[in-house]
Amino acid sequence: MEVPVFLFTGFLDSGKSTFINDTLQDEEFATGEKTLLILCEDGEVGYDEERLAGDNTFIVRVENEEEFTSAFLKKCNADYRPGRVIVEFNGMWKIKQLMEVELPRKWVMAQILCTIDATTFNMYINNMKSLVMDQVTFADLIIINRCTDETDQTMFRRNIKAVNRMAQIVYETVDGHVLTPQEEQLPFDITKPEIEICDDDFGIWYLDAMDHPEKYEGKKVKFKAIVYKNRGIPKDCFVAGRFAMTCCADDIAFIGLLSCYEFSEQLKVKDWVNVTASVKGEYHPLYQGEGAVLYVEEVTKAQKPKEDLVYFS
DSSP states (O other), X not given: OOEEEEEEEOOTTSXXXXXXXXXXXXXXXXXXXXXXXXXXXXXXXXXXXXXXXXXXXXXXXXXXXXXXXXXXXXXXXXXXXOSEEEEXXXXXXXXXXHHTSOOOTTEEEEEEEEXXXXXXXXXXXXXXXXXXXXXXXXXXXXXXXXXXXXXXXXXXXXXXXTTOTTOEEEEEETTSOBOOOOOOOOSSOTTSSEEEOOGGGHHHHHHXXXXXXXXXXXXXXXXXXXXXXXTTSOTTEEEEEEEXXXXXXXXXXXXXXXXXXXXXXXXXXXXXXXXXXXXXXXXXXXXXXXXXXXXXXXXXXXXXXXXOEEXXX
């Protein structure tokens, strides 16, 4: 039988311990199954170890990042034989390195959850952006807590979706009330049948089109992009996209949309082009899910824009 592992990430005082305590007390979760709770830091909120032991939950602590190894996890498995595992990860440790640690046999990473304090996010993003992005890149669910009705959800969404398009984002108030997601204010008119995307807005449009392809169904779009092709892309297609700064100057990635075009073989990789296309929301293996697929009507040569990098603000 598989042993599910639930990884909780986030900076100190972001609400990890509170979230884990609430989870352990949830009747749907607290079914008596032996649970191993691995703590990699001591937060502001503690754990009632005596009560947890009565609920068949046992705590193991890790003091240093170097101790979090495959051998350590195998020993935990041998000592406790858990039915499930919860890891409260240290916010200053690299998630990417953790993902390279070999889990014990039958342990399976079931879900990665990240908590973010809305009141301190800007401070962290301005001073430790690479650590913030490391946490959200691998998360399946991101809980942004301590929000108010004035919280700029668009700012959070754009920063997160730039590096993790598949993440689910939930906004919570101090008392745990879930806020209704705000409708994003786009810098172009979505009501028009033909939408021209200026160079500065490509990143914003890309995120919105991939998250909500139904909004663009049947519409015509015009934009400037770089041609990209590789062996995994069908011969009658190319990817129309841009290079984007997703984290910092050293973390630049190519983002783009699958574009079906009968003359795609005539296009050269890295050429700048003007693209006119209609949009359909479709499943495609390239996206590993549903996204905006472009059906290209016209491609013409274009000049490289003055600012060729894409930003998400």
